[in-house]
Amino acid sequence: MVSAKKILTLFKKDLLLEVRQQYTFYGIVLYIACTVYILFLAISEPDASVWNALFWVNMLFISINAVAKSFLQESRGRMLYYYTIASPQEFILAKLFYNVLLMLVMSLLSLITFSFFLGSPFVNAPQYIGITLLGGISMSLVFTLLAAIASRANQNAAIMVIMGFPVIIPQLLLLIRISKAAFGEVFKDGAFLQMTFLLGGLDILVLALCMILFPFLWKD
């Protein structure tokens, strides 16, 4: 019953909206630039652990800012319209894909600005890029579901942050842990892969939960 064509159309609609109203996109880009520039003014060449900590804090706030918009911009009437033309699974999948794409772009962008202004202390750069992308995907998935929940509550942003922080910490813990591998820390045999698979598994879990739970949020 989930048709790929409808998902693609909804996905395209989000993308088109982004291209037409560029203020959200540039808003986030400016957010990244400001954060990094302030950090650059405060500390010029942080060592690896500080760099890592700052980077993940930055990623967390970017993902909240980027993903929260996806449901905030939908008015009540428009949601009703989507309700008549698509199934909830199609709608949430389109949103998920779009947010994942947006976060991938934002992650790469912040990684580039970070390494430009604050130096790049990693030993294994491709590995760190991979971890960043994985982190971007994980965060966008979790925050999409939370944004959907928060959009049902009246005070959107505050509720999303309150719900989001405890839920995202386990994943951040894992991400910070595995990103140390790119700084040259040696892991026990298999520990790195195990944690990476766990992160992937969590992503799949969140995806499945989105598919199961979103229909209940959708009908009003």
Added chain:
Amino acid sequence: MHKSWWKIAAVILLVYTIVGGFLMDVPRLFILNESIRNLYFHVSMWFTMMILFAVSLVYSIKYLRSQNHKHDIYASAYAGTGTFMGLLGYATGAIWASYTWVTDQGQSLSTILKEPKLLGAGIAILIYCAYFVLRGSFNDIDKRARVTAVYNVFAFAMLFPTIWIIPRLVGSLHPGAPGSESGNPALNFNDIDSRLRMVFYPAVLGWTLLGVWITTLKIRTKLLAEKSLL
């Protein structure tokens, strides 16, 4: 709800836990010594918490299937008692850690508390605190019930990796983690002594029954308060 035998059983089991737990013989291991008696309180709190959260999850799913308002009251009451038990578990654990994990090199307790397992436990409690904040943010009862039920399912799913998987992967001082042989042999026993088992299992049962008892009382007052709505 009107049967009383399990309440009597809860009282008897808890009296046995407290009397037996403090007076019966326990194995005395290096560092751990008599503090192993905390096992009857600390570990059973977490057992109770997990059971109550699981019951809360079941009622949330039931609510989503039936839209029966009673199930929402049940789910929130079980989550509330579960969170309370979690806080007690954290407190008893912190006391225990302050006697067994702090070495004589002048560490502060806060360095000890920065532990994957304890972080996980703290996050678990925060996740459920967020559940209650979310509940408070709605005026519409039906909407509140539906959205919080969704969040409850999600919260339980995230709770599992937080408490059970991540501490085992990143390594922890807490028993049950690989690599816990980091300078503390006392915590490395995998098997529980039969003398401990004599009190431990009744303790788990007793505390769980007490948790359910508290919850049923809360549910009954809530049902009476919202009689006009049901």
